[in-house]
Amino acid sequence: MNEDNRVDQPALAARLDRTNELLQRVLAEVAKTPSTHAIFVDAGYVYAAAGRLVAGTEDRRSFDLDAEGLIEALIDKARTLFADSRLLRVYWYDGARRRIHTAEQQSIAELPDVKVRLGNLNANNQQKGVDSLIRSDLESLARHRAISDAALIGGDEDLVSAVEAAQGYGARVHLWGIEAPDARNQAEPLLWEVDSQRTFDLDFFKPYVTRRTLSVPETPTGQRPTREDVRFVGAQIAARWLAAKGRESLAELLPGHPYLPGSVDQDLLVEAEGLLQYSLRGQSDLRRVLRDGFWEHVQTLY
Numbered sequence: 416m417n418e419d420n421r422v423d424q425p426a427l428a429a430r431l432d433r434t435n436e437l438l439q440r441v442l443a444e445v446a447k448t449p450s451t452h453a454i455f456v457d458a459g460y461v462y463a464a465a466g467r468l469v470a471g472t473e474d475r476r477s478f479d480l481d482a483e484g485l486i487e488a489l490i491d492k493a494r495t496l497f498a499d500s501r502l503l504r505v506y507w508y509d510g511a512r513r514r515i516h517t518a519e520q521q522s523i524a525e526l527p528d529v530k531v532r533l534g535n536l537n538a539n540n541q542q543k544g545v546d547s548l549i550r551s552d553l554e555s556l557a558r559h560r561a562i563s564d565a566a567l568i569g570g571d572e573d574l575v576s577a578v579e580a581a582q583g584y585g586a587r588v589h590l591w592g593i594e595a596p597d598a599r600n601q602a603e604p605l606l607w608e609v610d611s612q613r614t615f616d617l618d619f620f621k622p623y624v625t626r627r628t629l630s631v632p633e634t635p636t637g638q639r640p641t642r643e644d645v646r647f648v649g650a651q652i653a654a655r656w657l658a659a660k661g662r663e664s665l666a667e668l669l670p671g672h673p674y675l676p677g678s679v680d681q682d683l684l685v686e687a688e689g690l691l692q693y694s695l696r697g698q699s700d701l702r703r704v705l706r707d708g709f710w711e712h713v714q715t716l717y
Contacts, residue, residue, distance in 0.1 A: 450500040450563040453556060454489055455549055457569035458509035461485075464570070464593035464600050468617055469624035476681050481623040482507075482523050488619070489591075490528070493566055496589075496613075503562055505529045506552055508545045517676035518667055550577035557586035566591055567609070572602035578609055589613065593620065627685075640691050642704045648687050649708025655686075657713070668713060675706060683709060 462480060463473040470478040486505055493502065507523055507530065514533045516524065524531040532552070534544035549569070554577070556562045565581055567574065568591045578588045590609040592601045594616045606612060640648075656679070657664070667676060675683065687705050688694055695701050 450497070451503050451561060452493055452497045452500045452564040452566065453503040453562045454493055454505045454566045455553065455568065456486075456489070456505065456507050457545060457549065457567075457571065457574075458507055459545065460569045460571070460600075461593070464595065465620045465624050467600075468594055468596055469620050470626040472626075476627075476684075478624055478626045481625075482519070483526055485620075485623040486523075486526060486529060488623070489566075489568070496566075497564055500564060502528060503556070506549075507531045508534065508548055510534045510543065510545060512671065512674050515671045515674075515676075518678045519676070521667065546571055546573040546577070549574060550580055553577045553586075553588075554580035554584070557581040557584035560585075562586055564589060568592070570601035570605065572604050575602075575604050575608050578605065582608075582610070587611075591615065638693075640693055640701070642701070644691065645687070645695075645701050645704045646708035646711070648690050649683070649705040649710075650712035651690070652683055652686050653709040653712035656682075656709075665713065672710065675709070680706070 462475050465480065466473050466475065466478050472478065486507070490502060490505065505528055509520055509531065511517055511520060511533045512535070514535060516531070516533065520531055520533070523529060532545075532548045534548060549567075553565060553567075557565070557580070563586060565586055565588045567578070567588055570592060578590075581588050587610040588608075589611045590601070590605065590613070592612065592614045594614055668679070674680075683705065684695060684702065695705065
């Protein structure tokens with residue numbers, strides 16, 4: 416028995432040496448592989464919370480957001496917080512009618528390292544399906560070990576399931592929020608589930624939010640224009656728009672007919688109010704006629 420033990424010990428020692436060598440190689444390869452992070456932005460939350468904080472309103476039509484500058488700032492912040500990690504990409508989640516990119520969303524999608532994902536907008540301009548997109552991406556990236564850390568900018572309680580799904584595959588989820596001037600703008604259950612929390616203040620967002628100056632009052636004043644006048648102004652603005660943008664720009668309009676991209680629709684409204692010297696806010700019938708006039712001119716060229 417003792418003789419058998421003496422014979423097996425060298426073989427056992429050799430096997431242990433080979434096992435240790437293999438483990439060392441595995442550890443060396445793991446050390447060479449950098450950790451990876453991604454940033455997930457609920458644009459609806461950003462527009463509402465940042466608009467309220469800086470411009471005093473959640474109405475997107477009342478302010479401009481420098482999305483490119485903000486995304487760069489978020490990437491820089493992540494680079495600081497995840498110093499030994501590389502960025503996979505920024506996911507920008509927003510809503511659009513029939514999931515057709517607006518001009519603004521298209522410009523964001525063209526930014527490097529940014530992926531725009533669109534849910535729907537209902538008749539009340541409320542996002543639908545955005546939370547499920549966030550959960551799908553978070554869960555998929557965590558399951559495939561594509562990310563080790565996720566910075567999530569949002570506040571909806573429905574995001575709790577997305578956080579739990581990612582954590583279930585070993586990813587750490589860090590919730591980033593926007594300072595609220597009064598009540599909290601992130602759901603408590605979401606705050607409880609994440610691995611860390613961080614809130615950005617007014618000074619962080621102030622450079623990226625600019626309130627628009629309206630050229631006419633918010634309430635109707637003066638004599639109400641006729642439908643024919645409004646239709647003519649819509650066509651007039653369409654002619655100016657095409658002269659400035661070129662006919663190739665029709666490609667961004669035609670897929671959305673009878674709707675207009677949000678930025679174009681807002682510019683149409685503001686310019687028409689200036690020409691008519693009458694506010695069309697709350698005048699849904701005249702705003703439809705205005706868009707009809709715009710489209711009628713566009714379709715004469717198509």
